[in-house]
Amino acid sequence: MPQDTHGDHEAPARAEGFNHARTAQSVALLEDYTEMIDDLIHEHGEARLTDIARLMGVTHPTAAKAVARLKREGLAVSRPYRGVFLTEIGVAMAARVRLRHRVVVDLLVAVGVPAEAAEIDAEGIEHHVSDATLGAFEAFLKARG
Amino acid sequence: MPQDTHGDHEAPARAEGFNHARTAQSVALLEDYTEMIDDLIHEHGEARLTDIARLMGVTHPTAAKAVARLKREGLAVSRPYRGVFLTEIGVAMAARVRLRHRVVVDLLVAVGVPAEAAEIDAEGIEHHVSDATLGAFEAFLKARG
DNA sequence: CGCCAAATGTAGCCACGTCTACACTTTTGT
DNA sequence: ACAAAAGTGTAGACGTGGCTACATTTGGCG
Numbered sequence: 001m002p003q004d005t006h007g008d009h010e011a012p013a014r015a016e017g018f019n020h021a022r023t024a025q026s027v028a029l030l031e032d033y034t035e036m037i038d039d040l041i042h043e044h045g046e047a048r049l050t051d052i053a054r055l056m057g058v059t060h061p062t063a064a065k066a067v068a069r070l071k072r073e074g075l076a077v078s079r080p081y082r083g084v085f086l087t088e089i090g091v092a093m094a095a096r097v098r099l100r101h102r103v104v105v106d107l108l109v110a111v112g113v114p115a116e117a118a119e120i121d122a123e124g125i126e127h128h129v130s131d132a133t134l135g136a137f138e139a140f141l142k143a144r145g
Numbered sequence: 146m147p148q149d150t151h152g153d154h155e156a157p158a159r160a161e162g163f164n165h166a167r168t169a170q171s172v173a174l175l176e177d178y179t180e181m182i183d184d185l186i187h188e189h190g191e192a193r194l195t196d197i198a199r200l201m202g203v204t205h206p207t208a209a210k211a212v213a214r215l216k217r218e219g220l221a222v223s224r225p226y227r228g229v230f231l232t233e234i235g236v237a238m239a240a241r242v243r244l245r246h247r248v249v250v251d252l253l254v255a256v257g258v259p260a261e262a263a264e265i266d267a268e269g270i271e272h273h274v275s276d277a278t279l280g281a282f283e284a285f286l287k288a289r290g
Numbered sequence: 291c292g293c294c295a296a297a298t299g300t301a302g303c304c305a306c307g308t309c310t311a312c313a314c315t316t317t318t319g320t
Numbered sequence: 321a322c323a324a325a326a327g328t329g330t331a332g333a334c335g336t337g338g339c340t341a342c343a344t345t346t347g348g349c350g
Contacts, residue, residue, distance in 0.1 A: 012199060012200060012202075014200045014202075015199070015200055015201060015202025016202070016265060017264060017265045017267070017268030017269070018177060018201055018202050018268060019202045020265055020268065020269065021173075021268050021269035022337090022338090024269050025170065025269075026306090028166075029306095029307080032163060048327075048328095049327070049328060049329095050326085050327060050328080054156075054157060054160070055157055055159045055160055056160060056163055057156040057157075057159075057160025057161070057163050057164045058307085058308070058309090059308075059309060059310080060327080060328070060329090061308085061309075061310085061328095061329080061330080061331095062307065062308055062309075064328075064329070064330085065306085065307070065308085066307085069306090080315085080328075080329075081314095081315055081316065081327075081328060081329085082328095107256065108278065108281075111252065111256065111281060111282065111285040112281040112284055112285050113277065113278045113281040113282075114277055114281070117275050117277040117278050117281075118278070119162060120161060120162045120165055120275065121273050121274060121275050121278045122162070123162030123163060123165065123166045123273075124162070124165065124166035124169050124170075124272070124273025125270050125273045125274070127269070128266050128268075128269025128270045128273075129266060129270070130262050130265065130266050132258065132259055132262040133253065133258045133262050133263070133266045136253075136256060136257040136258040136259070136262075137256065137258075139257055140256040140257050167307090167308095171336090174336090174337080193297075193298095194297070194298060194299095195296085195297060195298080203337085203338070203339090204338075204339060204340080205297080205298070205299090206298095206299085206300080206301095206338085206339075206340085207337065207338055207339075209298075209299070209300090210336085210337070210338090211337080214336090214337095225298075225299075225345085226297075226298055226299080226344090226345055226346065227298095
């Protein structure tokens, strides 16, 4: 819902973080669905709308709209009453998102967060982890082997 | 926008994290504005709508709507054409949010994230940090004093 | 004091994510 | 093969956060 038709005018530095967070939020949904679809395809050979909806914790029309957006953005394809599939770009995004998710969870655990909380919190945190931060996380994890 | 009228039906464990993240999102805006108002009051003695809007990186009607919601939720008070003030609850929330923000930034820096990226990313991350995770962060920071 | 600029309020629009309700396919089971 | 069940599509409603445009109030300055 950020629709961001404009940008920053002349936003003070303080606002940068907020605008950034709002933008991230708009991408988060794409990332989550993309990863979920990729998971389903790997596990069941196909991604059914009903399964997507159930696993995402939403109703099927909501999932359908999300898939429509994925298609609009060139991340997925599907034909009526058939499953959903990812495009090359979608697959790449899924891989990137999955890697980031694992790194975030690992880092949280590494600094002492209980595994269960780490999994839940990571779902929200990961979308706000920039490349710079991700790199630092990886370096930290590597350094303590 | 989660309107969450119901909850989980019977969401699989997988969905828990997503629902949690969606709920957090709905609270994030309240937290951000509350903290911003608190900051302004401390720095300038009052929180003007225009300043709030500018610092949040939005237009003034958007800030006005947010303030209206804060008032609805009992976090702030204001009279027409006067500044905005926090209720006791609002002040408490601001303090909690500020502490959490600082801990998150400190932790990011502690694991090697550049200060600038840490500040920006923290703005999005903090809203998804549960009490359990926050506690772990504090323990980690203390342990390496 | 009066007037104009700046601040605030209000109305109306759009996009989004969510839901319910209902229509229509596809699959399944007897 | 056909009816019932399951899956999918589509319409319509809501709340929210964003914006622009316009109305109103404050406040400062000549």
